[in-house]
Amino acid sequence: MSDPQIGRRALLRGAGGLAALAAVPSLAACGTGTSRASSGSAKGGGKSVVVRDSGGAYGQTLQKAIYTPFTQETGINVEVTNLQGTQMLAQIKQGRPQFDLINNSMKELVKYANQDGLEKLDRDRIKSLTSAQIPDSQITEYAVAHSFYAQCMAYRTDAFGGKKPETWADFWDTQAFKGSRSMCNPDADLPELEFALLADGVPMDKLYPLDVDRAFKVLSRLRSDIKKFWDSGPLPGVLLSRQEVTMSTIWHGRIADLTKQNVPVAAQLNGARRQFSGFSIPKGAAHVDTAYQLLDYSLRPEVQAAVAKAYPSNPSSPVAYDKLTKEERNALAGAPQYYDKGFDADINWWIKNEAAVSKRWLEWARG
Missing domain, CATH: 3.40.190.10 (Periplasmic binding protein-like II)
Known part of the structure; x- marks a missing residue:
């Protein structure tokens, strides 16, 4: 690899x-x-x-x-x-x-x-x-x-007039934090249901078992603002670098690659999934x-x-x-x-539910 x-x-x-x-x-x-x-x-x-x-x-x-x-x-x-x-x-x-x-x-x-x-x-x-x-x-x-490794939020520091997104609710707020978004495809990692639930006010220590129906309802609120679902590690950085999106989920280790290239990006680790x-x-x-x-x-x-x-x-x-x-x-x-x-991440929950959630995610994304 x-x-x-x-x-x-x-x-x-x-x-x-x-x-x-x-x-x-x-x-x-x-x-x-x-x-x-x-x-x-x-x-x-x-x-x-x-x-x-x-x-x-x-x-x-x-x-x-x-x-x-x-x-x-x-x-x-x-x-x-x-x-x-x-x-x-x-x-x-x-x-x-x-x-x-x-x-x-x-x-x-x-x-x-x-x-x-x-x-x-x-x-x-x-x-x-x-x-x-x-x-x-x-x-x-x-x-x-x-x-x-941690999956978190990355955002362009020059996109919001000095404001910094602090929570997943901010990721969903395309009025206060304008611009397109990117989230991961199940080919890259587990579907990001936890982030949707956090954005909807679920406490971090009450996430599991995941409320799948609620998570997909929250994801649907953002669906039209998601420009691309990333399926490889470098893609969020490419989208951010080209200013095709202002925020993306990302593997935190990728942030260092972007800052070395002088891309104006930062990570927000509130609600990061390990x-x-x-x-x-x-x-x-x-x-x-x-x-x-x-x-x-x-x-x-x-x-x-x-x-x-x-x-x-x-x-x-x-x-x-x-x-x-x-x-x-x-x-x-x-x-x-x-x-x-x-x-x-609750790996035991995901082992039991990943196949069904991923199938539903693919149907939702095509929707």
């Missing part, structure tokens, strides 16, 4: 479904770009671990910030595969997963757990949970979150011990901070933000001053 945001929909959905359990060839035959870090010291005694991540720029960051220094510290070789969800689950069902640690969205990991595809985690083997102060809300029986990525160990993993070692290493606050310095992801560890400069910290949606302004 060459997209700087990892090809976010691919990260969120894995292969986009878990039902097709076809036989899968070996790692090498899959064309996964398997790589090895240098062996460093001999402490690992020739041991290895295979980790699945999504590749691309994100994978390059993980290689630099996690895999190579892990090998240098432990001597354990790290191999990387970019297998997709159906391939991984097929191997697990066959009892021969060719990977030991999965790095994927927490939503996908819940799906794998529901398919009996993951080992229950032994928290006593993950010492970094304590030192990193990972919140209990980001830990399940089968997975632990290492980072998140979605987490995490680690799990597949059932039948061949190298469970080294998988725990890599998982534990990856969650260290200083390691999470190293990833955040190189890539626009937000550490799950509150301690990691203390290891960033003020400038680095303030550029992240996870910074202490922003965190309480947003909310965590």
